[in-house]
Amino acid sequence: MALKIAVSGKGGVGKTTVAGILSRLYGREGKRVLVLDADPASNLASAIGVPKEMRGRIVPLSKMLDLIEERTGVRPGSSYGGMFTINPKVDDLAAKYAVEGKDGVRLLVLGTISTGGGGCFCPESALLKTLIKHLVLEKDQYMIMDMEAGLEHLGRASSRNMDVMIVVVEPGMRSLETAEKIKDLASQIGIKKVVAVLNKASSVEERGLVEEELRKAGLPLAATIPYNRRLVEADLKGVSPLDLEGTEDVVAAVRDLKDSLE
Numbered sequence: 001m002a003l004k005i006a007v008s009g010k011g012g013v014g015k016t017t018v019a020g021i022l023s024r025l026y027g028r029e030g031k032r033v034l035v036l037d038a039d040p041a042s043n044l045a046s047a048i049g050v051p052k053e054m055r056g057r058i059v060p061l062s063k064m065l066d067l068i069e070e071r072t073g074v075r076p077g078s079s080y081g082g083m084f085t086i087n088p089k090v091d092d093l094a095a096k097y098a099v100e101g102k103d104g105v106r107l108l109v110l111g112t113i114s115t116g117g118g119g120c121f122c123p124e125s126a127l128l129k130t131l132i133k134h135l136v137l138e139k140d141q142y143m144i145m146d147m148e149a150g151l152e153h154l155g156r157a158s159s160r161n162m163d164v165m166i167v168v169v170e171p172g173m174r175s176l177e178t179a180e181k182i183k184d185l186a187s188q189i190g191i192k193k194v195v196a197v198l199n200k201a202s203s204v205e206e207r208g209l210v211e212e213e214l215r216k217a218g219l220p221l222a223a224t225i226p227y228n229r230r231l232v233e234a235d236l237k238g239v240s241p242l243d244l245e246g247t248e249d250v251v252a253a254v255r256d257l258k259d260s261l262e
């Protein structure tokens with residue numbers, strides 16, 4: 001089986017945490033895993049255990065000016081009056097530019113293509129969108145995309161060919177409202193499977209309340225991840241949650257999520 005999974009949700013709910021753990025669990029099963037970091041503020045590299053020295057050297061694709069110029073014919077930042085190729089060659093990019101984390105997980109950092117709130121009609125955007133759209137997975141390969149909080153800019157075009165959209169929510173109305181919007185958008189663009197994951201749950205009551213709201217929104221709850229302060233520590237230290245003791249309950253919940261996707 002090959003699977004393309006997008007992880008979305010409001011900022012700070014735990015998208016990167018979930019994407020990082022999930023990808024390493026697939027990696028441990030011997031699956032070939034490629035993760036895409038589409039969040040400009042993200043730290044997916046540390047979440048999958050890319051060593052610090054290597055993390056500092058990662059250049060996001062959106063900042064590879066020579067590459068973008070070579071592939072699209074126009075250098076980012078130059079006048080966009082000129083024509084650029086809107087479907088540049090991208091099939092070799094993952095092999096060339098992905099860095100390796102733990103459990104064999106490979107990471108491609110996309111960087112930001114937004115100028116202000118929305119997307120832009122610019123060469124870097126053309127490259128990234130084409131990449132995501134035409135990424136062809138081999139047999140038994142998994143692709144997990146850690147999305148930016150809003151779905152606006154990489155959103156529609158890039159989410160379109162995802163098999164599964166995971167919407168991470170936390171106990172709080174704002175994240176639930178965002179989840180509802182994401183669900184509508186996902187259905188509009190034809191993603192067949194959209195599931196919610198409750199993260200940072202600290203009581204049965206909280207879970208009950210969130211479940212109720214998700215039911216109203218028509219979003220199935222695939223897993224509930226407990227609040228665990230060790231994750232904050234992992235984040236501060238730049239360590240992958242799987243490499244810190246005391247995170248077993250969180251990892252078990254992400255395993256439930258993984259099983260629910262089969």
Ligand SMILES: Nc1ncnc2c1ncn2[C@@H]1O[C@H](COP(=O)(O)OP(=O)(O)O)[C@@H](O)[C@H]1O
Binds near residue numbers: 010015018234
């Ligand atoms: N289950 C959890 N319990 C406690 N803290 C968590 C949990 N999940 C994530 N966090 C913390 O919340 C913060 C935001 O998580 P992150 O995965 O970066 O969110 P996002 O990618 O959605 O912005 C980080 O400090 C992270 O360690």
Ligand SMILES: [Mg+2]
Binds near residue numbers: 016017039043146
């Ligand atoms: Mg993130």
